[in-house]
Amino acid sequence: xxxxxxxxxxxxxxxxxxxxxxxxxxxxxxxxxLQVLLQFDKAINSALAQRVRNRxxxxxxxxxxxxxxxxxxFVLNDVEFREVTExxxxxxxxxVACDGK
Amino acid sequence: MACVNPxxxxxxxxxxxxxxxxxxxxxxxxIEEQVLKDLKQLWETKVLQSKATEDFFRNSIxxxxxxxxLPHSLHQTLQxxxxxxxxxxxxxxxxxxxxxxxxxxxSANFTFPGYPIHVPAGVTLQxxxxxLYKVNVPIMVTQSSGRANILQHPIQQxxxxxxxxxxIQTSVPRLNPCSLxxxxxxxxxxxxxxxxxxxxxxxxxxxxxxxxxxSDILVPPGNEHKMMSEALLSQQESSQYINLAGVTFPxxxxxxxxxxxxxxxxxxxxxxxxxxxxxSTGPQGALHQHMTDIQLHVLKNRMYGCDSVKQxxxxxxxxSLPVSEKDSKSQMDLNIQVTDDxxxxxxxxxxTGDTSSNEEIGSTRDGDENEFLGIIDAGDLKVLxxxxxxxxxxxxxxxxxxxxxxxxxxxxxxxxxxxxxxxxQDVPDLFDTDNVIVCQYDKIHRSKNxxxxxxxxxxMCFGGRDYVxxxxxxxAEW
Numbered sequence: 001x002x003x004x005x006x007x008x009x010x011x012x013x014x015x016x017x018x019x020x021x022x023x024x025x026x027x028x029x030x031x032x033x034l035q036v037l038l039q040f041d042k043a044i045n046s047a048l049a050q051r052v053r054n055r056x057x058x059x060x061x062x063x064x065x066x067x068x069x070x071x072x073x074f075v076l077n078d079v080e081f082r083e084v085t086e087x088x089x090x091x092x093x094x095x096v097a098c099d100g101k
Numbered sequence: 102m103a104c105v106n107p108x109x110x111x112x113x114x115x116x117x118x119x120x121x122x123x124x125x126x127x128x129x130x131x132i133e134e135q136v137l138k139d140l141k142q143l144w145e146t147k148v149l150q151s152k153a154t155e156d157f158f159r160n161s162i163x164x165x166x167x168x169x170x171l172p173h174s175l176h177q178t179l180q181x182x183x184x185x186x187x188x189x190x191x192x193x194x195x196x197x198x199x200x201x202x203x204x205x206x207x208s209a210n211f212t213f214p215g216y217p218i219h220v221p222a223g224v225t226l227q228x229x230x231x232x233l234y235k236v237n238v239p240i241m242v243t244q245s246s247g248r249a250n251i252l253q254h255p256i257q258q259x260x261x262x263x264x265x266x267x268x269i270q271t272s273v274p275r276l277n278p279c280s281l282x283x284x285x286x287x288x289x290x291x292x293x294x295x296x297x298x299x300x301x302x303x304x305x306x307x308x309x310x311x312x313x314x315x316s317d318i319l320v321p322p323g324n325e326h327k328m329m330s331e332a333l334l335s336q337q338e339s340s341q342y343i344n345l346a347g348v349t350f351p352x353x354x355x356x357x358x359x360x361x362x363x364x365x366x367x368x369x370x371x372x373x374x375x376x377x378x379x380x381s382t383g384p385q386g387a388l389h390q391h392m393t394d395i396q397l398h399v400l401k402n403r404m405y406g407c408d409s410v411k412q413x414x415x416x417x418x419x420x421s422l423p424v425s426e427k428d429s430k431s432q433m434d435l436n437i438q439v440t441d442d443x444x445x446x447x448x449x450x451x452x453t454g455d456t457s458s459n460e461e462i463g464s465t466r467d468g469d470e471n472e473f474l475g476i477i478d479a480g481d482l483k484v485l486x487x488x489x490x491x492x493x494x495x496x497x498x499x500x501x502x503x504x505x506x507x508x509x510x511x512x513x514x515x516x517x518x519x520x521x522x523x524x525x526q527d528v529p530d531l532f533d534t535d536n537v538i539v540c541q542y543d544k545i546h547r548s549k550n551x552x553x554x555x556x557x558x559x560x561m562c563f564g565g566r567d568y569v570x571x572x573x574x575x576x577a578e579w
Contacts, residue, residue: 005539009560010567011112014147015119018140027136028127036123036140043118048558048569051111056561056570062552062577072542074554076577081561083570090563093536100541100557 002045005098007037015040057082060093072097108567116144151565536563540573550579 006012019033060079066072074095081088120141127137540559546552554575561568 003541005541006560008537009539010151010562011115011148011560014151015144017147018143021143022136022140027139028132029130032123032126032130032132035126036119039122039126040115040119043115043122045558047111047115047118048560048571051114052107052558052569052571054107054570056559056568056573058554058573058575060575060577062550062579065552065579067545072545074577076575079575079577081563081568083568088563088568090536093538093563095538095540095554095556097538097540097542097545097554097556097559100543 002038002041003098004037004041005096006041006044006048009044011044012040054083063092070099108569111569112148112567116141116148535565537561538573540570552577552579 007016016037019028019036022028023030023033058076058079058081060076063075063077065074072095074097076093076095077091079090079093081090120137124137127134538556538559538561540556542554542556544553544555546555554573554577556573556575557571559570559573561570
């Protein structure tokens with residue numbers, strides 16, 4: 001069972017919105033939409049695991065941390081994300097992480 | 102060479118995988134293939150429209166092609182001002198020199214290089230789709246957000262659309278629609294358009310031409326601007342409500358629970374009314390009703406314990422309604438004392454004192470509603486809130502000290518207790534951010550207040566743009 005974690009990403013949200021539109025126009029059933037989302041979970045999990053290879057480093061200050069139901073939620077401030085190619089700075093970032101094992 | 106952004110390809114592959122994966126599902130359900138195609142179309146469109154993958158489209162098409170038609174008269178000018186045509190960046194594009202322009206055609210094709218190009222006056226630009234733009238004054242063609250847009254530097258600029266592509270002397274290789282034509286760029290162009298409003302003021306005639314031909318670039322600015330400004334305004338308005346309430350409202354407004362928000366906004370607006378002027382007893386009753394609703398909703402959500410309980414109390418105080426709840430009576434008495442200069446009673450929080458003082462104040466309030474309400478402002482509300490907070494935190498010891506001089510003591514208590522108050526706005530607003538990373542953790546390590554994060558398989562979204570990583574290692578200090 002793949003994590004449904006990635007549904008709240010641009011890709012996941014746009015899929016959910018599209019499915020909602022189709023449900024509204026009654027072209028598909030909600031049950032089918034759920035199946036599509038499950039398929040999406042599998043696809044995105046495997047794609048990230050296999051097709052992505054890059055590494056990122058980051059540094060910042062930790063504002064809050066939360067560990068509940070084996071899910072870590074952090075809020076960091078003034079973070080710099082460093083990739084080989086580029087540097088990204090944000091003043092606030094929320095990290096939601098599920099157990100990777 | 103800079104690495105290619107992997108996100109668009111990845112997203113495309115995920116979309117394709119998912120669509121293929123559900124194809125059978127759709128078939129089993131007896132749903133037409135067309136619906137599946139619609140789904141794919143909708144999905145891709147939404148992804149494109151978001152800023153998440155600015156190169157999403159780019160990777161699948163060639164870079165936009167511009168054809169420059171240069172009048173002969175400019176030839177000499179160009180020779181001397183080659184540098185102004187191409188910003189030297191070591192790219193092969195620099196081959197676009199006057200040497201090539203020395204032909205009778207005086208035209209050259211070049212791929213948009215990704216850096217701003219200064220185009221002198223008198224040049225005709227033609228996009229791959231065939232639309233012509235004659236530039237009367239020097240402009241700078243830049244590429245923003247991965248697409249080519251035409252901005253202008255000088256204030257006076259006139260773009261003239263020259264007519265149909267068939268008028269072009271030289272043949273223009275037609276590629277896939279360049280970014281100038283892609284409708285998906287709309288959101289980005291709107292921003293560009295808004296940044297450069299003068300382009301639209303260049304003249305009614307030109308504008309018409311432009312609007313007809315370049316609907317992608319020059320979306321009627323009024324509408325779009327209105328939409329955006331309205332969006333901004335609505336946000337500002339909501340923040341106005343928050344400021345007026347001055348207290349814990351901002352926390353609640355940002356909640357994701359839709360049940361809470363509308364109720365809160367109503368109460369916020371009512372609070373605003375209180376500040377503004379007279380409040381009839383009718384709305385008061387409704388307000389009270391809303392207050393209890395808020396309490397119900399908020400308590401239901403179980404969010405931010407004391408904050409949620411505190412908020413309705415504050416609103417009730419500010420609305421100066423007779424409080425039906427016994428436990429908040431004492432606080433209200435205190436608060437009223439604070440705000441009413443004329444009443445210098447000694448408050449008795451416990452014992453028989455509160456009932457009598459409550460009645461007295463209640464009657465007074467009915468009569469002097471307007472004045473009383475007028476007294477309340479954000480500053481007082483803050484005091485009220487902190488007062489309520491201190492009361493909720495401490496026992497009657499603090500309250501008893503208020504008997505002598507509520508005003509002074511309350512002022513003194515603020516700095517005393519302010520240390521206890523971790524800014525309540527933190528929690529709800531804190532988790533509401535645009536920059537989110539969704540990932541899995543391999544290991545989270547902490548040593549004293551030094552945290553180390555070992556993350557993997559993550560999708561990051563910063564200000565709308567998406568990134569991915571296989572591994573991420575981070576350090577932070579708490």
